[in-house]
Every structure is written in C-alpha cells, then in structure tokens.
C-alpha cells in the first residue's frame with residue numbers, strides 16, 4: 052500500500068486540505084461531549100436557562116462548522132482519490148503495452164483487465180475512506196480517551212482497559228482478512244475469464260448449443276466467488292458483535308463506578324454524561340472498524356496486485372539498451388540456427404531454422420497444423436525472442452534494431468481483427484498519416500474497395516467491436532489493407548487469405564506482389580503460395596524442403612502428395628499448374 056501512496060504526491064495539497072478539514076470535524080466531535088457536560092452541570096443542575104441557551108448556540112455553531120468542513124473535506128478527498136485512480140490506470144495500461152507477448156500470456160488479459168478496472172476502484176475507495184473515516188475513527192478513539200481523562204481520571208481508566216483489548220482483536224481480524232480478500236480478487240479474475248471467453252465465442256456457443264455447459268462453467272465460478280466473498284465478509288462481520296460486547300461491558304462497568312463516584316461526591320453528573328458520550332461515540336468509531344478493515348484489506352489486496360504489474364520489468368523491445376534502429380529497411384531476412392520453445396513446453400516448437408530471404412522476395416510456408424508456422428512468423432517482428440540462434444533483418448541482428456523494427460514489418464493474423472470505429476479508421480489504423488487516396492489504394496489492393504462502395508456510408512461505415520457486422524473474408528481483407536497502408540518492407544501473412552475465394556485471393560496476392568515488399572505467406576493451400584519465389588515446407592518445427600513450386604513438385608514426395616490431394620479433392624489449384 053505504501054507504494055501506492057507515491058501516486059498521492061501530485062495531490063499533496065488537496066490531501067492536506069482534506070485531512071486538515073477532517074481534523075476540524077474531529078475537533079468538533081471531541082469538544083461536543085464536554086459542552087454537553089457543562090450544559091448538564093451548569094445549565095440543567097443549576098437551572099440556568101441563559102447558560103443552556105448560550106452553550107446550545109455554541110453547540111449548534113460548532114455543528115455547522117463541522118458540517119461545512121465535512122463537505123469540503125469530501126470534495127478534496129474525492130479529487131485526490133479520483134486523480135490517483137486515473138494516474139494508476141494510465142501507468143498500468145502503459146505497462147501492459149510494454150509487456151512482451153510472453154508476459155501478456157503469463158498475466159492473462161482478463162487478469163490485467165480486472166487489475167486496471169476493479170483493483171484500481173478498490174484502491175480509490177480505500178484512499179477516499181482513508182482521508183474521510185479511516186484516520187478519523189482511530190484518532191477519535193485516542194482523542195476521546197485523552198479527553199475523558201481531562202474530565203475524570205478514575206472513570207476514564209475503565210475505558211483504557213477495554214480499548215486496547217478491542218484494538219488487538221481488530222488487528223488480528225485485519226491480518227486474516229487481507230488474505231481472504233486477496234483470494235476474492237483472484238476468484239474475480241477467474242470469473243472474468245469465463246465471461247470474456249463466453250462473450251468472445253458466443254456464436255460458437257450458440258452454434259454448438261453449448262449454453263448449458265457455459266452456464267455451468269459460469270455458475271461454478273460465480274458460486275466460488277460468492278462463497279469466498281461470504282467467508283471474507285462473515286469473518287469481517289465478527290468485528291461488530293465483538294466491539295458491541297467489549298464496549299457494552301465497558302459502559303456497564305463505567306455506569307456502576309460512575310454511580311459509586313457520584314454517591315460519594317467524587318464526580319458530577321455532567322462528567323458522567325461527557326464520558327458516557329465519549330464512550331458511545333468511541334463505540335460508533337469501533338463499529339465502523341469492520342467496514343474500514345474490509346476496505347483496507349481489499350485495498351491492500353488490490354494494491355499488491357497493481358504493484359505486481361507495475362513492478363514487473365516490461366520485457367518487450369522497449370527494454371533494449373540503446374537501440375541502433377536504422378531509418379530504412381530493405382527487407383532481407385536471415386535465420387541462423389534459430390530454435391524456439393514456449394515457456395513450460397516439453398519440446399522445442401522450432402528447431403535450428405536457417406534460411407535467407409532476399410529483399411523483395413515472396414516466400415510461402417506450408418506445413419501441417421501445429422508444425423510451427425505461426426510461431427516462426429512471430430519471431431520475425433520479434434514478438435517472441437529466440438531461445439537459440441539469431442534472426443537478422445538487413446543483416447543486422449534483430450535485438451539491435453530496437454522497437455523501430457516493427458515500423459516496417461507488418462503481420463496480418465488469420466482472424467482479421469476489427470476495432471470499433473469506421474472502415475476508414477480501421478484501415479488508417481496502420482498509418483495515421485495516410486491520405487484518403489492511400490486508404491483507397493490499400494483497400495483496392497486488398498480487394499475490399501468495391502464492397503465498401505456498396506455501403507451507404509462507404510468508408511465512413513461504422514463497424515461494431517471485432518467487426519461483428521463483417522464477414523470473415525471481409526475482415527481479413529480490411530486487415531490486409533491495414534497492413535498495406537503501413538508500406539511495410541516485410542509483410543507477414545498468417546493464413547490471412549484463408550477465408551477468401553480463389554479469384555479474390557489471386558487478385559489480392561497479385562496486388563501485394565506488385566508492391567515489391569518482402570512477403571512471407573503462411574498458408575494451408577498450395578494455391579496461396581504457388582507463385583512464391585520459394586516455398587518452405589515445415590514439419591515438426593523443422594524445414595524439411597525448400598524450392599519453387601515446380602522444384603518441389605519434381606523433388607519432394609510430401610509436397611507432391613499435398614498438391615495432388617488439394618488438386619483432386621478440392622479443385623483448389625488452377626489447371627495451369
């Protein structure tokens with residue numbers, strides 16, 4: 052929690068004002084019982100109505116002061132907590148952007164989402180509570196004890212016996228509570244994950260009629276969250292009865308001794324009223340302890356989850372020391388004995404890949420599913436670091452390029468990703484400086500321009516989140532246009548034409564070829580790579596053959612087999628070949 056307090060620094064002044072005004076409220080609260088005692092002893096006992104009116108007026112005036120101080124303090128406390136929340140969210144988001152692909156995989160998207168939203172809200176709530184009541188309650192207990200001593204030493208001693216016992220019990224509850232609320236936050240992560248997966252795959256769920264299964268999955272996590280929450284809350288609720296018991300025993304003792312002192316003339320009725328007033332107000336302060344502890348425990352649990360993200364060194368390219376990025380990139384690629392394993396994987400996904408692609412060449416990559424094609428592609432913009440061997444772009448080791456290397460390498464994933472916004476914005480996302488002419492050219496090359504022109508709002512058509520109002524092939528073509536507009540030196544297509552019909556695919560690949568950038572096409576269909584300068588066959592993470600279509604057809608049995616099966620069974624390949 053201490054680390055989170057460094058975020059308060061820019062709001063020090065507001066916090067000081069909030070705390071100062073809270074101090075005013077506290078002071079008024081501490082003075083009120085004394086005035087009540089005076090009213091009893093001098094006004095009521097002495098039957099002096101002018102004294103009563105005088106002190107009642109003072110009491111009312113002080114109450115108004117406390118009221119104004121309370122409202123202003125709340126205003127400043129809200130300013131601090133909202134400002135801090137805003138700054139933490141900003142830093143968390145920035146850190147997630149700097150995380151490497153592997154780090155993202157470790158934290159998981161849903162956990163990061165919970166941390167940026169729910170955990171920050173908990174910390175905000177804690178900060179606000181800290182400035183408004185969290186400090187006030189213990190300060191009132193201490194202040195109330197001191198004030199009671201100024202009123203009557205013997206009677207106040209009874210409160211001194213009860214208060215420390217209660218404080219120790221509260222601390223014990225707090226320590227246990229923190230662990231419980233940490234579990235609750237983790238459960239919330241899991242539930243978010245289930246919801247996220249369900250909502251993203253809702254079409255699949257419906258198509259497979261798996262609603263019941265999904266309901267069960269949700270119900271299970273939801274119940275676990277409820278149970279953990281209940282356990283934590285039940286535990287916290289222990290505080291209230293304990294406080295009531297302790298304080299009521301204290302008050303009974305106090306009243307008895309008060310009566311004894313009153314009888315022997317060692318105490319005035321007003322003194323008893325004052326201390327009784329302190330005791331009941333202290334009880335109220337202890338009463339909010341349960342709530343405060345819950346807030347603190349939750350805040351602490353959330354703060355540690357936030358710190359975990361903020362303190363993880365981002366391992367993406369941004370961490371590279373003194374990047375020697377070159378301004379231009381020609382686009383040649385060289386792999387030198389490159390191997391790669393995913394963390395915790397039992398075997399290598401890619402094994403000792405070595406090859407050279409000249410700038411401007413088109414290379415096709417074929418291989419059975421799971422052979423490592425996508426992984427291989429992701430090593431080129433260094434989405435993953437190699438486990439062994441080196442990747443060179445323009446004969447410069449990729450680690451020395453720095454993050455700038457990605458400016459000139461674009462990757463089109465198989466599932467075209469669409470952001471909320473217009474079609475124009477979606478394409479221009481690849482290059483914000485792009486002119487409308489360039490956007491149209493990219494759309495034409497991706498063979499999506501004609502479709503866009505049929506829409507009422509054309510390029511200004513709004514597309515829903517993840518492109519819900521576009522077909523798979525349309526999304527793929529928008530993604531290709533987005534990649535083309537960045538004028539990449541290296542274009543990586545990860546099965547990104549799989550949803551296109553044969554004619555459209557031919558048109559798109561021809562337009563890409565005319566751009567003369569280095570292009571790597573990962574595909575399942577031979578027809579997607581048939582015109583490539585070279586084709587690489589991957590098997591179990593190794594290159595088992597390379598050559599042009601004709602060379603492989605003549606020399607490689609496996610390639611010939613794939614070709615024949617696709618030619619005959621699916622008629623995917625043009626008779627020319």
Ligand SMILES: Nc1ncnc2c1ncn2[C@@H]1O[C@H](COP(=O)(O)OP(=O)(O)OP(=O)(O)O)[C@@H](O)[C@H]1O
Nearest residue numbers: 156393396400418419420421422423424425426427
């Ligand atoms: N993020 C990941 N974490 C751990 N293992 C992974 C990850 N992505 C892929 N793998 C594993 O690496 C291997 C290669 O996967 P990859 O996606 O590269 O294959 P692919 O040839 O592209 O398959 P496909 O044609 O089905 O897309 C697979 O065994 C897969 O289980």
